[in-house]
Amino acid sequence: xxxxxxxxxxxxxxxxxxxxxxxxxxxxxxxxxxxxxxxxxxxxxxxxxxxxxxxxxxxxxxxxxxxxxxxxxxxxxxxxxxxxxxxxxxxxxxxxxxxxxxxxxxxxxxxxxxxxxxxxxxxxxxxxxxxxxxxxxxxxxxxxxxxxxxxxxxxxxxxxxxxxxxxxxxxxxxxxxxxxxxxxxxxxxxxxxxxxxxxxxxxxxxxxxxxxxxxxxxxxxxxxxxxxxxxxxxxxxxxxxxxxxxxxxxxxxxxxxxxxxxxxxxxxxxxxxxxxxxxxxxxxxxxxxxxxxxxxxxxxxxxxxxxxxxxxxxxxxxxxxxxxxxxxxxxxxxxxxxxxxxxxxxxxxxxxxxxxxxxxxxxxxxxxxxxxxxxxxxxxxxxxxxxxxxxxxxxxxxxxxxxxxxxxxxxxxxxxxxxxxxxxxxxxxxxxxxxxxxxxxxxxxxxxxxxxxxxxxxxxxxxxxxxxxxxxxxxxxx
Amino acid sequence: xxxxxxxxxxxxxxxxxxxxxxxxxxxxxxxxxxxxxxxxxxxxxxxxxxxxxxxxxxxxxxxxxxxxxxxxxxxxxxxxxxxxxxxxxxxxxxxxxxxxxxxxxxxxxxxxxxxxxxxxxxxxxxxxxxxxxxxxxxxxxxxxxxxxxxxxxxxxxxxxxxxxxxxxxxxxxxxxxxxxxxxxxxxxxxxxxxxxxxxxxxxxxxxxxxxxxxxxxxxxxxxxxxxxxxxxxxxxxxxxxxxxxxxxxxxxxxxxxxxxxxxxxxxxxxxxxxxxxxxxxxxxxxxxxxxxxxxxxxxxxxxxxxxxxxxxxxxxxxxxxxxxxxxxxxxxxxxxxxxxxxxxxxxxxxxxxxxxxxxxxxxxxxxxxxxxxxxxxxxxxxxxxxxxxxxxxxxxxxxxxxxxxxxxxxxxxxxxxxxxxxxxxxxxxxxxxxxxxxxxxxxxxxxxxxxxxxxxxxxxxxxxxxxxxxxxxxxxxx
Numbered sequence: 001x002x003x004x005x006x007x008x009x010x011x012x013x014x015x016x017x018x019x020x021x022x023x024x025x026x027x028x029x030x031x032x033x034x035x036x037x038x039x040x041x042x043x044x045x046x047x048x049x050x051x052x053x054x055x056x057x058x059x060x061x062x063x064x065x066x067x068x069x070x071x072x073x074x075x076x077x078x079x080x081x082x083x084x085x086x087x088x089x090x091x092x093x094x095x096x097x098x099x100x101x102x103x104x105x106x107x108x109x110x111x112x113x114x115x116x117x118x119x120x121x122x123x124x125x126x127x128x129x130x131x132x133x134x135x136x137x138x139x140x141x142x143x144x145x146x147x148x149x150x151x152x153x154x155x156x157x158x159x160x161x162x163x164x165x166x167x168x169x170x171x172x173x174x175x176x177x178x179x180x181x182x183x184x185x186x187x188x189x190x191x192x193x194x195x196x197x198x199x200x201x202x203x204x205x206x207x208x209x210x211x212x213x214x215x216x217x218x219x220x221x222x223x224x225x226x227x228x229x230x231x232x233x234x235x236x237x238x239x240x241x242x243x244x245x246x247x248x249x250x251x252x253x254x255x256x257x258x259x260x261x262x263x264x265x266x267x268x269x270x271x272x273x274x275x276x277x278x279x280x281x282x283x284x285x286x287x288x289x290x291x292x293x294x295x296x297x298x299x300x301x302x303x304x305x306x307x308x309x310x311x312x313x314x315x316x317x318x319x320x321x322x323x324x325x326x327x328x329x330x331x332x333x334x335x336x337x338x339x340x341x342x343x344x345x346x347x348x349x350x351x352x353x354x355x356x357x358x359x360x361x362x363x364x365x366x367x368x369x370x371x372x373x374x375x376x377x378x379x380x381x382x383x384x385x386x387x388x389x390x391x392x393x394x395x396x397x398x399x400x401x402x403x404x405x406x407x408x409x410x411x412x413x414x415x416x417x418x419x420x421x422x423x424x425x426x427x428x429x430x431x432x433x434x435x436x437x438x439x440x441x442x443x444x445x446x447x448x449x450x451x452x453x454x455x456x457x458x459x460x461x462x463x464x465x466x467x468x469x470x471x472x473x474x475x476x477x478x
Numbered sequence: 479x480x481x482x483x484x485x486x487x488x489x490x491x492x493x494x495x496x497x498x499x500x501x502x503x504x505x506x507x508x509x510x511x512x513x514x515x516x517x518x519x520x521x522x523x524x525x526x527x528x529x530x531x532x533x534x535x536x537x538x539x540x541x542x543x544x545x546x547x548x549x550x551x552x553x554x555x556x557x558x559x560x561x562x563x564x565x566x567x568x569x570x571x572x573x574x575x576x577x578x579x580x581x582x583x584x585x586x587x588x589x590x591x592x593x594x595x596x597x598x599x600x601x602x603x604x605x606x607x608x609x610x611x612x613x614x615x616x617x618x619x620x621x622x623x624x625x626x627x628x629x630x631x632x633x634x635x636x637x638x639x640x641x642x643x644x645x646x647x648x649x650x651x652x653x654x655x656x657x658x659x660x661x662x663x664x665x666x667x668x669x670x671x672x673x674x675x676x677x678x679x680x681x682x683x684x685x686x687x688x689x690x691x692x693x694x695x696x697x698x699x700x701x702x703x704x705x706x707x708x709x710x711x712x713x714x715x716x717x718x719x720x721x722x723x724x725x726x727x728x729x730x731x732x733x734x735x736x737x738x739x740x741x742x743x744x745x746x747x748x749x750x751x752x753x754x755x756x757x758x759x760x761x762x763x764x765x766x767x768x769x770x771x772x773x774x775x776x777x778x779x780x781x782x783x784x785x786x787x788x789x790x791x792x793x794x795x796x797x798x799x800x801x802x803x804x805x806x807x808x809x810x811x812x813x814x815x816x817x818x819x820x821x822x823x824x825x826x827x828x829x830x831x832x833x834x835x836x837x838x839x840x841x842x843x844x845x846x847x848x849x850x851x852x853x854x855x856x857x858x859x860x861x862x863x864x865x866x867x868x869x870x871x872x873x874x875x876x877x878x879x880x881x882x883x884x885x886x887x888x889x890x891x892x893x894x895x896x897x898x899x900x901x902x903x904x905x906x907x908x909x910x911x912x913x914x915x916x917x918x919x920x921x922x923x924x925x926x927x928x929x930x931x932x933x934x935x936x937x938x939x940x941x942x943x944x945x946x947x948x949x950x951x952x953x954x955x956x
Contacts, residue, residue, distance in 0.1 A: 032603065034549070034599075035553075035599060036552050036553070036587055039550035040550070041549055042548035042549075043547055044547055044615070048546070050548075067522035067525075068522065068526070068529065069522055069525050070519070070525055070638060071520075072512045072636060073589075073636050074573075075514070076513045076514050079513050093579055094579075095575050095577065095578045095579075096575060097574060097575050097576075098574070098575075098577060099573065099574040099576060100573045100574070100624040100635075101570065101571055101573075101624035101625075101626070102569075102570055108577075109514055109573075111551075118519075121512075122510060125510065126510070137522070142548075144551065160548060
């Protein structure tokens with residue numbers, strides 16, 4: 001019993017990636033569906049992933065002078081309608097409260113799909129002088145966007161996120177903020193999620209409703225689809241003008257503030273699953289993992305086995321390593337499968353024969369490598385093993401991007417590559433939305449971003465043959 | 479300029495307590511009103527208070543084996559209607575989503591006023607065996623309860639809170655959980671908020687809709703009104719039966735789980751304001767305070783003053799003390815007022831004359847005591863000063879309860895004391911709701927709790943003269 005039964009329930013990743021993904025979400029107990037369509041339950045293990053991301057980011061935000069606030073859940077409809085582009089982008093997907101305290105409301109309340117208008121309305125009240133700037137606020141909350149097709153963590157009617165909203169005295173400072181926050185997101189990928197991102201600027205068609213420029217971090221999933229994993233926006237003065245957010249500058253003149261907003265969400269959990277996971281389940285990068293080491297005793301009824309397992313546990317805990325000892329009455333094979341399904345980076349097996357030989361077996365989850373260690377060496381080896389695993393997982397993901405990024409200088413090649421299910425294809429672009437639309441119709445691929453390194457790979461847009469203005473990363477995307 | 483102007487805007491506490499409270503909330507920049515009535519904005523300083531409470535509690539919850547989850551924002555109406563008592567309690571104050579994605583919804587969605595039904599529905603799915611128990615889940619979120627009259631932090635249409643929901647195999651274990659969580663709330667009061675609570679059991683009339691027993695922590699405000707500051711509930715098997723939460727016990731029989739729920743909210747911010755605050759504004763207990771020490775330089779343009787202030791700041795930060803140096807161009811008097819308004823526990827004043835004398839003045843916010851310290855002694859003195867202040871604030875609040883708790887053995891005395899605006903009055907009670915109702919009609923006081931120490935102070939209920947069953951704390955309450 002044990003192992004086989006547990007693993008059997010999971011679809012193979014290469015057979016049906018979408019089903020594999022859903023299986024992992026369910027079997028690793030990350031989430032469950034609720035009775036309200038599109039609204040999911042974040043189970044303890046799934047929520048713990050979000051908490052670890054949240055703690056990491058919150059610390060980065062605070063170190064860079066940001067303050068947390070909490071804005072209301074609802075936006076009166078009249079306030080919501082103030083910034084035209086923004087409304088156009090979000091109105092179709094809002095949920096609306098029309099009844100409160102058994103009475104029909106006089107004004108409908110929009111559940112926040114994002115909180116730009118709430119922050120703007122507040123900033124208009126509290127900003128008067130250049131001395132009040134910059135304002136660098138962030139909030140952790142859930143937002144609601146009505147979605148027809150939903151997938152756990154990737155697209156849902158409700159998701160958890162952080163949204164930063166800042167106001168500055170100069171365009172330069174605001175633009176820097178939008179890029180600085182992109183750096184913080186990249187750092188999160190690099191140092192916590194073991195996910196390398198392709199970064200750049202969104203095209204006009206793909207940018208945020210109301211932004212001047214949208215910057216993005218794009219991750220590449222195992223099925224070669226891209227996942228937009230976070231965005232930062234330079235908003236210019238559009239919102240400031242709609243909401244009258246003015247300040248008296250040092251020279252006495254009244255000016256509009258320059259704004260940014262930026263956010264990442266529980267979608268990052270989806271990225272972690274689809275970048276690192278395999279046919280046995282989740283594979284977690286060590287610093288993100290809620291449990292970093294599973295200790296699994298073999299023949300735990302034999303004298304000394306559980307004692308040694310507990311001793312190991314304590315010595316690892318003393319190093320602040322997150323460790324679990326599975327001393328339940330399940331079989332070791334079953335425990336191995338569970339540990340694999342939950343993606344614990346390291347598993348330590350210790351049984352009577354190991355004790356005799358004064359050793360234990362350590363198995364790395366991400367590549368299944370088995371190493372035999374002297375018992376006395378284990379504890380001090382774990383921190384560097386975790387570090388190595390983190391780096392190897394990052395490198396593997398980076399290599400995957402490199403191997404699945406190609407260039408196209410003519411449109412036939414582009415279409416051929418896209419139909420072969422390539423990852424990213426780099427191609428020059430004229431800047432016309434028509435070409436993006438045609439590409440999407442022909443191949444389902446969309447422009448992911450214009451990378452910061454704009455070294456040209458041709459002179460014309462292969463779609464329309466007009467002069468090329470930008471280098472673009474295209475991919476099919478979630 | 480400076481000091482006077484800033485302070486002038488605040489109503490005296492004894493003149494108009496309600497106005498004083500609102501003034502402090504606004505002037506200390508804890509909150510602002512939003513465009514949606516009853517929904518407030520938690521500004522950085524107010525949110526920082528909540529974050530500190532949250533971190534403290536979250537740590538306590540995790541240490542005692544609780545796990546965080548996140549349940550959906552909305553509850554389908556049919557699910558909400560499953561537990562009769564619960565519905566009766568909450569239905570009148572719900573906000574309801576009726577439109578999503580531009581379409582009228584087929585089923586209305588209730589915005590959670592509390593999440594019992596969501597947890598219960600989930601528990602019914604994931605609990606099968608005694609091996610799955612206990613389940614000890616908590617979530618941090620906001621809830622919505624439609625309120626006609628609202629006051630910042632005390633009563634609002636939306637508030638932030640934590641709600642714990644647990645399921646156990648035995649009544650004994652569940653009852654213990656409800657009491658253990660009450661201990662954790664008391665500990666929060668004692669060690670972070672410097673607020674002593676009167677604790678006990680709620681009467682049938684005052685208990686939570688759907689609970690068997692409700693336990694409460696009650697704080698006494700400066701105006702002698704009580705504030706229910708948190709509750710824990712033993713739910714018995716009522717929800718388990720309504721939601722079919724069954725488990726197979728060790729003996730093979732199918733049983734209902736025993737449940738608890740418990741929560742504290744941003745109302746605790748209101749408690750801190752009204753227990754400790756004074757006519758100069760907020761007075762924060764040191765371990766809760768986002769800023770523990772304000773360093774205010776005097777004549778900061780004089781050589782050496784800012785250097786010394788910065789040096790002090792660094793040495794305090796090295797001890798993990800949260801310190802701010804106010805080197806803006808405001809006057810020292812203005813800075814003092816701001817520091818007082820924001821309730822910073824300690825203020826260090828350092829100017830040229832202090833430097834000459836190799837000293838600085840430290841002022842304690844809670845009692846305005848001024849102490850002169852040798853510069854070389856300051857840093858190492860601060861931790862114990864903070865500790866002393868914390869204890870003194872707790873003791874002062876405790877003394878206030880003791881001085882404002884009286885006993886009544888006849889009803890005329892009770893009414894007289896209540897009309898004199900007493901705090902708590904202890905009186906025996908027959909157990910009939912009619913007497914509670916009469917007391918409320920006659921005096922506006924309500925039963926706050928039946929304390930755990932039930933040493934009787936009489937044999938009959940002074941209201942109806944029937945045999946007394948319980949000792950009760952009565953008070954006017956928020």
